[in-house]
Amino acid sequence: MSTSSQATVRICDRLATRKALWSEPARLVEWGGASGRQYQHLVYELIECPLAPKTNYVLARRDAGGHTTILKVGRASHDAPTLNRAQMRHEAALLGANEVHLHVLAKTEAERILIEFDIAAAPPASGVAAFSATRH
Numbered sequence: 001m002s003t004s005s006q007a008t009v010r011i012c013d014r015l016a017t018r019k020a021l022w023s024e025p026a027r028l029v030e031w032g033g034a035s036g037r038q039y040q041h042l043v044y045e046l047i048e049c050p051l052a053p054k055t056n057y058v059l060a061r062r063d064a065g066g067h068t069t070i071l072k073v074g075r076a077s078h079d080a081p082t083l084n085r086a087q088m089r090h091e092a093a094l095l096g097a098n099e100v101h102l103h104v105l106a107k108t109e110a111e112r113i114l115i116e117f118d119i120a121a122a123p124p125a126s127g128v129a130a131f132s133a134t135r136h
Helices: 003-016 080-093 109-118
Strands: 028-030 038-045 055-062 068-074 099-102 133-135
Touching: 028 099, 038 055, 038 109, 055 080, 055 109, 068 080, 068 109, 080 099
Parallel strands: 068 133
Antiparallel strands: 028 038, 038 099, 055 068, 055 099
């Protein structure tokens, strides 16, 4: 089984316990960190952003040509999934984002902090996805 397939299975297993919270993502993308690690993200249109447990996220703007610009790398750390979604939607609206990319595999707050800073510190060309990525 490929690394991508294994990561997808891990994401699905993790979400199975929260099935009522999640809708189907539009697609999966990987964002690279400064460390060289790759982090798989579930991609949702802003309006489709699900209730989210404590998670890492990337707020992005995707244009009609499929080019994606990262506007913010962050983490939602509220105990209430409704507050996490509200936080992400509020920040996305302020920044003009139309997509939310969620990384849900981190198990601890310390791991989420490391992932947030790893992705934020990465050079602009480190996003590995079906489209090009630039940072603001």
